[in-house]
Amino acid sequence: MKRTRLSVAAVAAIAISGLGLGLGLGFSAPAGAATARTAAAARPQTAPGTTAKTYIVALDCLGKPDIRPASYTFACADGNDYLTKTTWTTWTQKLAGGYGTEVINDCIPNCAAGHFISYPALVVFWGRAAVSGHKGEFRYTQYTVIYPGKRPPGYKNGKPVAGPVTKTFPLPF
Numbered sequence: 001m002k003r004t005r006l007s008v009a010a011v012a013a014i015a016i017s018g019l020g021l022g023l024g025l026g027f028s029a030p031a032g033a034a035t036a037r038t039a040a041a042a043r044p045q046t047a048p049g050t051t052a053k054t055y056i057v058a059l060d061c062l063g064k065p066d067i068r069p070a071s072y073t074f075a076c077a078d079g080n081d082y083l084t085k086t087t088w089t090t091w092t093q094k095l096a097g098g099y100g101t102e103v104i105n106d107c108i109p110n111c112a113a114g115h116f117i118s119y120p121a122l123v124v125f126w127g128r129a130a131v132s133g134h135k136g137e138f139r140y141t142q143y144t145v146i147y148p149g150k151r152p153p154g155y156k157n158g159k160p161v162a163g164p165v166t167k168t169f170p171l172p173f
Contacts, residue, residue: 055137056093058125059173065137067091068098074143076172080105080114083123083145093138096125102145104152122146125171144168 057065061076068088075081086100102121107114127141146166153160 054093055134056091056096056128057131057137057139058096058171059131059139061172063173065131065134065139068096074169074172078105078111080107080111083121086123093128094126096140098123102147102152117152119147119152120149122148127171139173140171142168143171 055065055067057067058069058072060066060069061073066072068086068091070086071082071084072086073079073082081102081104083100083102086098088096088098090097099120099122102119102123103116104119105111105114105116122145124144124146125140125142126144128138129141131137131139144166145168147163151163151165154163155161
């Protein structure tokens with residue numbers, strides 16, 4: 001089990017560097033430390049060179065701020081793409097990194113009758129923007145998902161093809 005996590009962390013570090021996101025992703029905290037990590041992350045941090053306290057959050061589909069969410073919906077309109085069972089190994093002012101399961105509706109034959117398929121995933125939230133109306137609060141603006149194993153298909157000319165190992169998109173909010 002530990003060897004698998006180490007392998008996944010190594011793949012993530014290499015892939016993130018290859019994406020140009022070499023922002024210092026650290027996979028270090030044990031899974032049992034989730035409560036302590038969450039409490040520490042919720043405390044405001046002092047930005048270097050200032051005395052102001054700042055928060056970095058992920059906004060959910062309703063615009064509510066969250067720190068280290070256990071699940072996160074990427075497709076807010078229909079819920080057909082979401083992250084679940086997420087363990088965050090880092091949550092900093094520059095990026096958040098973790099692993100979990102991405103669940104995607106295959107929409108075959110259509111999205112209403114489709115099937116939800118799970119994919120192991122490494123996830124990185126990154127980029128930063130101020131949260132409107134919340135002084136000292138910032139949100140992540142982008143996410144990258146890395147598939148260390150099975151991955152969702154891509155489509156070319158309407159036909160399924162091997163999907164990419166990574167994907168990067170703006171966060172919904």
